[in-house]
Amino acid sequence: MTSASxxxxxxxxxxLRGEIPSHRIYEDNDTIAFMDVMPQAPGHVLVLPKAPSRNLLDADPVVLAKTILVVQKIANAVKEAFDADGVFVCQFxxxxxxxTVFHLHFHVIPRYEGTALRPHSGRMEDNAVLAAHAEKIMAEL
Structure with missing residues (x-):
């Protein structure tokens, strides 16, 4: 376990509290998924539990189990929506x-043969682009 709180x-x-807007593509009682505002590829989604966990090291196993099921659902939708060759799922x-953000989250990123990921540059994507990508993914859910 981590010692940090x-x-x-x-x-x-x-x-999660609605204090900052997001392009949500999925939500249930335990999890939420929304577009990454600094995507490494078109269709980059973040999936996180609603329960407060700093990361995988301190997360409740029940929370992890519920979250990974949503990660799988979102990965399938992202792959279809963006006609990707594969899907990269990572978690730090x-x-x-x-x-860099200390709430457990999984990155779900569509991947294509021969195409490198963009760096997490700090440059935010245009809101209209994020909204369009969110709609494409939601259509596959």
Whole structure:
């Protein structure tokens, strides 16, 4: 387990509370999925549990089980919506591993043969593009 505590003011907690807008594509009682505002490829989605967990290391196993089922559902929808060759699913734990937002989340990114991922540059995608991508994915759910 991690020794750091969960920060209720992280950006994903604010999104969950509706304090920051997001392009939501899926939500149930336990999880939410929305478009990454700095996508590494068109169709990049984030899936996270609603329960506060800093990351995989401190998450309740029941929460993990429910979340990974949604990750699979979203991965299938993303692959279909973007006619991708594959889907990259990744998850980071603690700063040394690349975690920058400390609420458990999974990246679901469509992949194509011979096409590199864009870096997580800090450049936000246009809202109209994110909305269009969200609609494409929701049509596959």
């Amino acid at each position: 969960y920060d209720n003011n992280n950006i994903f907690a604010k999104i 734990n603690e700063p040394a591993a690349g975690q």
